Amino acid sequence: GAGVSQSPSNKVTEKGKDVELRCDPISGHTALYWYRQSLGQGLEFLIYFQGNSAPDKSGLPSDRFSAERTGGSVSTLTIQRTQQEDSAVYLCASSETQREWETQYFGPGTRLLVL
């Protein structure tokens, strides 16, 4: 079956514009995660969805960042009024459940460049 997919693979935008990043998890996976990989910073947890429960937003860096997950499947990460420091690779991952930290399967990421 298909793995986690993300789109677009690359996005260049101007400072101040809004961007939307999409993640399609593996079919049947109930848990979905967003991470950010900034140069020299390592990976940073952003937000987590488990089924239809309210998401864990504890990692979102500012109120310009938001995410939703429609129908328990596809997720969209939205960054409003982008800043240059938002430039990073945004990674999505899914797992079958959140029980006992099952293996997370990562997508290829969206590389965002804010000019």
Place this chain on the structure above:
Amino acid sequence: GDSVTQMEGPVTLSEEACLTINCTYTATGYPSLFWYVQYPGEGLQLLLKATKADDKGSNKGFEATYRKETTSFHLEKGSVQVSDSAVYFCALSPYNNNDMRFGAGTRLTVKP
């Protein structure tokens, strides 16, 4: 808060050399520990994991042992191959928490 620290790269080795990438953690309670690998042009994938003290995770010739006394989870391989060239991330998941904390990553290049 909980965090991991891994050795800085880049690391360059010749084929068949021994590899150790150090990882130490700071956590309250008993976290689960992971190594993820990112091959060139690909997404992250789980390499191995350990969920309690003294557990040894192993996969593809790589091993790491969860050492509570030294708060470490060093990644080792006895004989690396060119195909092992990648970025390796140490990570932890705090006990009973959805979060996952990653190290900065260590880039490994193996030369023939």
